[in-house]
Amino acid sequence: MLSLTIVMSSCEGFLEESPLDEKTTGQFWKTESDAITGVNALYFGGVPYLHNIDVDGGWTPKATMWGGVMSGLFIDKRKDRTFTNASEGGNFNIESFDATSQKMWSEFYIGISRANFVIENIPTMTDVLSAEQIANFVAQGKFFRAYAYFYLVKEYGDVPYIDKPYTSLEGIYVERTPAAQVYANIESDLLDIIGGNSLPNISFYANKGYVTRPMAQTLLANVYLQWAGAPVNGGNEYYSKAAAMAMNVINGGQHALEQPNGSSTDLSSAYNVIKTSKSSNEIIYAKEYNQTSFNVGNSYAVRSIGTDAFQWKNADGANVFKPGGDVLYNAYLPSDLLLNSYHSDDIRNMEKQFFFREYTDDTGVSHTLNNVGNWAWFDAGSLINGRNGDYNMPIFRYAEVLLIAAEGLARTGNESEARGYLNQVRTRAGLPNETASGDALIQAILTERFHEFPLEFKIWDDIRRTRLYPEADGVGSGRLKWTPLANALIQNKPEGQAVVGKIPEYALLWPIPLSEMQANPALAGNQNPGWN
Template identity: 40%
Template sequence: MKQIKYIVFGAFSLLTMVTTSCNNFLEEEPLDLKTDGQFWTSDADAQSAVNMVYSGGVPYLYGGRNTGWQPTRLMYNGLLSGLFTDDKKDGDFSANMETLNINFQTVAGDVGELWREPYVSIGRCNVLAQRLPQMVQEGIISEDRKNELMAQVYFFRAWSYFFLIKEFGCKDGEAAGGGNGGVPLVLEPYETTNPDVINKPRASIVTVYEQIEKDLKEAIKYLPNTTFYENGCRITRPAAQALLASVYLQWAGYPLQNTAKYAEAATMAENIINGNSGHTLEQSDDDGTNQQSAFNKIKNDKTSKEIIYAIEYDEALNQGNPYINSCMTNQATTWVEDDKSKVFATSVLANMYHASNVILDSYVDGDVRMKEKNFFFTTYISKSGKVFQCNQYDNWFWFEDYAMINSKGSSLNFPVFRLAEVYLIAAEALLKQATPNPDKARNYVAEVRKRAFTVNGILNDNYSLPDPITIDDVLTERLHELPLELKVWDDIRRTHLYPQLQSDNSLKWVDISTAETYNKRDNKTFKNNLHMLLWPIPQSAMERNPNLTQNPGY
C-alpha cells in the first residue's frame, strides 16, 4: 500500500502543482482538477487524489523548512517555549525566538507557511468532497468506496483546521476591531477568482471547532478499527478518534475554556483504549543497550502496534525523513576513524531542537526514557568500534546510522499519535472534567509511567506516582514521554501552565504569566507577551484578503 501511495503521488502532483506555487491561499487547484477530462475516470484516479492529502498540509509542515540549516516548521513552537533551543541559529528566526521579538514582520516568511500549507490541503479536500460523490453518480466507484475515501478526506480537512485554530485562533471578539477569532472557513471548491467571493473573513472560532468535530465524527463512522501499520499506513478509526480527543482537550482549555469538552475528550480517548483495535503499548526488553527498549521499538519498528498515526518516510522512494540533520551538533561532522575516513558523510548537521536542562534534569533515575539511546544519547560507537563523545545530549529518537553514514534522508517514520499519549489525554481530561475521576486518571498515567521504569518485566525501585495525582503529574509525564514529538507548546497553550525546575529536580507547572521563561535573552518572559501564545496572521495574507483581522497584541 505504501509503495502505491508514493508512486501515484508523482502523477497527481502534476495536476495539483498550481496549488503549491499559488500566492493566494484561497486560490486552490479546483479549476484544473474539475475540468480535466482525463482525470476522475477510474478508481485509481480517486485513490491518487486522496493520496495527495497524505503529503501536503500539516504533514508537509512536519518536514518543511527554509534551508537545511534551519528548524522544521513544527519545531517553531518548542523553540518559542524556550524549553528547546536551536544550536545553529541560522538566520533571524531563532534569534527572534530568544528575544521574543515576535511580530508579523519578524516572522513573516516562516509563519506564512503555517498559514498557507493547511489551506493547500483544505483546497484539495474540498475538491475531493465534491468529486468523489460525483464519481458514485457516474458509476465509477461504489458508495462504500466513496465513504472509505471520504473518511480520509474528512480527517485531513479537520486536522488542517485544527492546526490553524491552535496556531492562529483567538476568542471571538478579541481580534482587531472586535471581530471573530477563528479562521476563514472554506468547505467548497472555488470556481471563481472573484475577490468578493474568495476573500472570506474570519469565522467564529466556535464554528470552526464545530466543523472539525463534524468532519471527524463522519470520518470515524467509516474508518477501519485497526492499527496504522495493519491498515497499510492509512488513516484508521483510532487515528480519527485520537485527533478528536486532542481537539476536545484543546477546546476545553484556552482560549475558549469550554470545560464541558473535557468529558468528551475522556470518552473519545477511552474509545481507543477499550476499542479492541489491536493497539498496545510497546514494552522494553532492554534499557536501550541493544535498541530493544520500548522507545527504540516505537522509533524503528514499522509494525509497532503503539503507533496510531505517523508521517511516513522512505528514502528508497525519495521520501526521506529530514529530521536526520537535526539530531546532533555539527561537532559530529568532524569525527574520523583511525584511518582518517569520516564517520558520517553528512555535512549539514545541527541540533536544531536541543532539549534544555529543565527537561533533561527532571527525569528520575531509573526512567528508561532518560537512559542512553532511547530519546537522547551522549556517545556513539562507529562501525570500527571507535567511541565518540557528543558534546551534549543529542536526539537519538531522530538518529539513523544508515542515513548519517551515507548522507541520506532517514527512513524513520515520525509519530503523530501513539497509544501512550491517548492514556495521558484521558488522564488530563478525567482530572479536569466537571466530576473528576482521579483514581481512573492515576491508573492511566501509571500505564505510561510504569512502562518507562520496567525492563524485561522488572519494575525499577525508583518508580513512584503520587496519590492522588495532579495536573502537574500529567503534564510532566507528557513532557517526559513525548519530548521529541513536538507537543509541548500545545500543552502550554491550552493550560497556560509552564514548567519550573525545582531544587529536587521535579517540575512545578505555574501560570505562564508569572513563570521564569527559559533560554530567553535579557530576562524576557511571557508576562507581558501572552499574545505570543498565538502567531500573528501573516501580513501577506492580510494584504491579499482585506477581510482578515489581526490577532490581539500584534
C-alpha cells in the same frame, strides 16, 4: 503586428490541444486512478507537510519545531535566522514572525483545498467507484480537512472556514469564523466519519498507513483537549469528551503500549522499537518515510546532532559520517531544564533512549558529543551514507491516548481512574505509581506528557491551552512546577538565561500573515491582538 497575427494564427490549433502531461480540472475525477491520486495527495500536503517545511533553507528548524523553539525549552544552535533570534530575544513582532506564519497558513489551506476537492468530487464518481470506496475516500478527506482546521484554529484562533473547493474567484474573500464554531465544524466532520463503517477499525500499520477509526478518534480526543483549554476555554464538558474519546481508543483494543523485548534500557527497549518499527501497534499515526525505495526520506537525522559529529574519524582515519546537503547544527537541542527534570530512574533519559551523549562507530572508536543529541531521530545509516533516512515519525501514539484520558478524568473528578492510565505510561518508563491528587495530579500528568513526547512537538500546545509553563522542581526529581505563564521563569531568552515573563500571552497565537490581510479585504484590520 501582421507577422505576429500570422504566427498566432498558425498556432491556434496547437493552443487548443489539451496538455499531454497533465489533466485539467474538467478531465480529472473521471477514473478510479484519479480518485486514488486525489486521496493520496492528502497525505503529502497540509499538516503532514510541516515535517518538510523549514524557515529559510535546510539548516534551520522544521515547522514542527517552531513552537518548541519559541518556548525556550528547545534551542536552535545555529541562530542565523530572524525567527530564532527574535524568539530568544522575546521580540514577538510581525516583521520577525510573518515569514514563518505565512508558510504554515498557506500549507494548512493547501491541505484544506485538497480535502475539499476530494469531499466534493468523489461522491459523483458512482460509475467508477463502489459505494464502499466512495464512503472511505470521503472519510479520508474529512479527516484531513479536520486535521488542517485543528491546526489553524489552535495556531491562529478565528480563521476563515472554507468547506467547498474553489473553481473560480467567486466568494473568495471570507471573514474569520469564531474559533468555537471552527471547533464545532471539526467535531462534526470527525464524528461523521467515526460513526458507521467508512473507516476500518484496525491499527495504522495493518491499514497500510491510511486513515483508521482509532486515528480519527485520537485526533478528536486531541481536539477536545485543546478546546477545553485556552483560548476558547470549553472547560469540563470538553475534558469529559476528551477522556471519553480516548477511552474509545483504549477499549477498542487495536493499539497498545510497546513493551521492551528483554532489557528496557538497551537498544531493544520499547522506545527504540517505537523509533525503528514500521509495525508497532503503539503507533496510531505516523508521517511515513522511505528514502531507500521511494526517495521520500526523513531528514530529522541531520537535526539529531551537532556539526562536531561530522568531524569524527574512525580507526582508519576516515570520517564516521558523510555530510549530506541538509546537514546543520542541532536545531532542536533539549534544554537543561528538561534533561535535568527526569527522575534518575527514568529510562527515557538514559543513554540512547530519547537522547544520547556518546556514539561508538563501526570500527570501535567511541565519540562524545559536544551537546546532547536526539537519539529518537538518530539514524546511523542515513548519516553514514549522507542521505535522508527511512524511519517514520510518530504523530499520535497510544501513550498520548492514555495521558489524554488521564488528564480529562483528573480534571473532572475521576482521579483513581486517571492515575490508572497515567501509571501505565510511568511503569514502562521504570517509575513507581503516581499517588497524587488535585492540582498535583494535573501537574504530574503535564510533566509526564513533556517527558514522554519531548521530540514529538506537544509542549507548545500544552503551554497554549493551559497557560502554564514548566519550572524546575529539583534535579533528578521527576517533577516540574507548572507556573502561570505571566509569572514563569522562561528558559533560554537568550540561550543560557532564564527571564520571568519573557513570552507574552498574545504570542501563543500566531499573527495573521500580512500578505493574506492585504489580499483578503475581509481580514483587513482584523489582526490577532498584540501583534503590532
